[in-house]
Amino acid sequence: MNTNDKISRRDVLKCMGTAVISSAAASSGLFSLASCRENVKKRIILYFTGTGNCLYVARQLAKEGAELLSIPQLMKQKTFEIEADEIGLVYPIYGHMPPYMVRQFIQKAKLKAAYKFAILTYGARKCDAVEIWDGISRKAGNAFDYINTLVMVDNWLPNFDMNKQILIDKKIPENLQKITTDLTARKCWHEPVTEEEREMHRGFMAYTGLDPEIGFLMKSEKYFTVTDTCIGYGACVSVCPRGNYELTSQGVKMQGDCEFCFACIQNCPQKSIQFAKNETDPLLRRGEVNPNARYRNEHISLMDIKRANNQF
Ligand SMILES: Cc1cc2nc3c(=O)[nH]c(=O)nc-3n(C[C@H](O)[C@H](O)[C@H](O)COP(=O)(O)O)c2cc1C
Numbered sequence: 001m002n003t004n005d006k007i008s009r010r011d012v013l014k015c016m017g018t019a020v021i022s023s024a025a026a027s028s029g030l031f032s033l034a035s036c037r038e039n040v041k042k043r044i045i046l047y048f049t050g051t052g053n054c055l056y057v058a059r060q061l062a063k064e065g066a067e068l069l070s071i072p073q074l075m076k077q078k079t080f081e082i083e084a085d086e087i088g089l090v091y092p093i094y095g096h097m098p099p100y101m102v103r104q105f106i107q108k109a110k111l112k113a114a115y116k117f118a119i120l121t122y123g124a125r126k127c128d129a130v131e132i133w134d135g136i137s138r139k140a141g142n143a144f145d146y147i148n149t150l151v152m153v154d155n156w157l158p159n160f161d162m163n164k165q166i167l168i169d170k171k172i173p174e175n176l177q178k179i180t181t182d183l184t185a186r187k188c189w190h191e192p193v194t195e196e197e198r199e200m201h202r203g204f205m206a207y208t209g210l211d212p213e214i215g216f217l218m219k220s221e222k223y224f225t226v227t228d229t230c231i232g233y234g235a236c237v238s239v240c241p242r243g244n245y246e247l248t249s250q251g252v253k254m255q256g257d258c259e260f261c262f263a264c265i266q267n268c269p270q271k272s273i274q275f276a277k278n279e280t281d282p283l284l285r286r287g288e289v290n291p292n293a294r295y296r297n298e299h300i301s302l303m304d305i306k307r308a309n310n311q312f
């Protein structure tokens, strides 16, 4: 398959005839190619994940014959034309906005499907995330028929202790079931947003000074430090969707535009990556609530995150 061309059902079926699935496709999560059948309506689910919540949701929504495609891998391959009967997109909200890479992707993408849905995961406060996504995707010519949110573990380390977050029952199976029912019926619906939620988002933007056109695109070297407990295991190198980490003879080096997805921090088995506490930055004034607590969705392995995000 030419990775610069669109991915269509024909391409997928063609791939089944080949003995080798390209490593690019394998690493992007095209694990369900072999289960493609002619008689199944094809659903493609695109996802972005830092700590596995969105990958878990994408898998749960991938009915038989569906494919999962990682947005960082599609960006790496410059694959922007995607065609299926149904296209879904799952991403974590960052300050109620999409990750920068998801925004870049949707601006370049040509999504061709009879039904398009987006599920936005969050941890505590979604505000007007649905309207924000509707505005961005519509402007890009990729309007979605269904946009809903799903509350999950909040991986925002400055405010939350991961050990406490995992104990909260956020009714994920029940809420996922409702979404599944909606999608099966191809419901056309956007979760409503209140004026109070819009106002909260405006307050958040004023407080943080974030650019609404960019959101959480930071510099990793400014916000993170690698402590001397690092043993050079290298998980950070593989889980970063921006390829910001490098193992050198002097230890781990990191720099570059950063999605702030926390895949590096949360997936380091040594907990060697931490926030550089920054008194002048409203986001990082408090540093971390618990630098000893780290999170990855219980259904998702470190290898899954590496496959989703690896840029090498
Ligand atoms: C940079 C950043 C910003 C976040 N902003 C919000 C937010 O505004 N509201 C919220 O409820 N959760 C917020 N979260 C939590 C995530 O949206 C949530 O934990 C999500 O399910 C993580 O998905 P993932 O495991 O697929 O990365 C934020 C997390 C990060 C890392």
Ligand code: SF4
Residues within 6 Å of the ligand: 050, 220, 239, 240, 241, 242, 243, 244, 254, 257, 258, 259, 260, 261, 262, 263, 264, 265
């Ligand atoms: S440096 Fe860390 S937080 Fe930034 S994009 Fe890479 S993995 Fe995500």
